[in-house]
Amino acid sequence: MKHIAESTVRRLSDYLRFLEELEQQGTRTVSSGELAALGGTTSAQVRKDLSFFGSFGKRGLGYSVAALSKSLREILGLERQWRVAIVGAGKIGGALARYSGFHQRGFHVVHLFDAAGALVGTVIDGVTVKDERTLEATLAAEPVDIVLIAVPSDAAQAVVDRVVKTGVRAILNFAPVPVHVPSTVSLRSVNMALELEFLAYALVNHTR
Amino acid sequence: MKHIAESTVRRLSDYLRFLEELEQQGTRTVSSGELAALGGTTSAQVRKDLSFFGSFGKRGLGYSVAALSKSLREILGLERQWRVAIVGAGKIGGALARYSGFHQRGFHVVHLFDAAGALVGTVIDGVTVKDERTLEATLAAEPVDIVLIAVPSDAAQAVVDRVVKTGVRAILNFAPVPVHVPSTVSLRSVNMALELEFLAYALVNHTR
């Protein structure tokens, strides 16, 4: 398949969220224009995004809410369950472990690691915190699909390297520092401080 | 000033982080190539990004670490302190309030709001949780620059609307749903579930 833009995939997630809302409300069909308004884009963008994956609509009518959300779930890989490990059980890691939004979408936290002895053995949201030194052994015995990095900046790259070495192919980094992975591994980063800095920039350069 | 791409501003934040590291190490000068390697871009990208704001380097030599980081702090608006309010003191809001990374960069949490009576009056990281109903009055008496939204999805847009009405001009949304603001307000969103979905997509379509 041709390479799909990251922005397209992100919008598909948004569309899906709306479709699920519409589904609950009992709405049967929806037009590209309606989806666009809800997600803050344009109808042409919606149609173009979907066109990369096939033809899902009926001309003159729109899209079947049920059929389109099923297709999107397939495209996004949300029809299966995903096993997730979190490294770092401090403020951010702990909050992530407790965050229910992941579970709802089929992402299950099966391991929680921390380097601090005090946390090891405590239970967070049903998962016992393991010693970070057991990372390799644990992931070998009970593999996961995705690892979340929630360790301090100066430890981030080292942990990422160890995780990559275990064969994990998707990493979500919450440490506020860029990390590097081989091109065989998918990496996303969430950097909250960076978002605040962007807002500060926008405020100082009051444009838009 | 001409409009600067969002991606450029984000990279500037990354460059600054490295410059501060280099500064601590006592490094005096740095080339665009070195900055690029650390941040995972190319030297041409670094030079182009900086060129939007002026000429900071010396040909044949590179950039002065101290001078460039000062310039970047000015450009990004990090030379002043920013007052921040968080709406929603639950799992995410609480973690944000406790997160020290913000404070280090000059972002100070001065208000914490929650709608749940049980949390109101408790103290998180030195800040007393206020009743969400006092939001307008509190922000009128003690204004903030930036508001973080950490309320449930179905309350997000309503809270954003109320916040916008108080005159706040920058919002960072952590609710996993797109919210809309007037074009006079700067909005960023952090959607962790969406990042996981992107990784799921990448795993299913194992490309790259």
Place this chain on the structure above:
DNA sequence: CTCTGTGAACATCTTCACAGCT
């Protein structure tokens, strides 16, 4: 007549390549 699907036009962002300081 409505609304999708899509090539083509357009806009934006990145990379190239080289002139010009130091």
Place this chain on the structure above:
DNA sequence: AGCTGTGAAGATGTTCACAGAG
């Protein structure tokens, strides 16, 4: 000689506009 600064070329992403299915 080394490294910046920057137009120009190239790549990528978005919007337009219309043909065509229902």
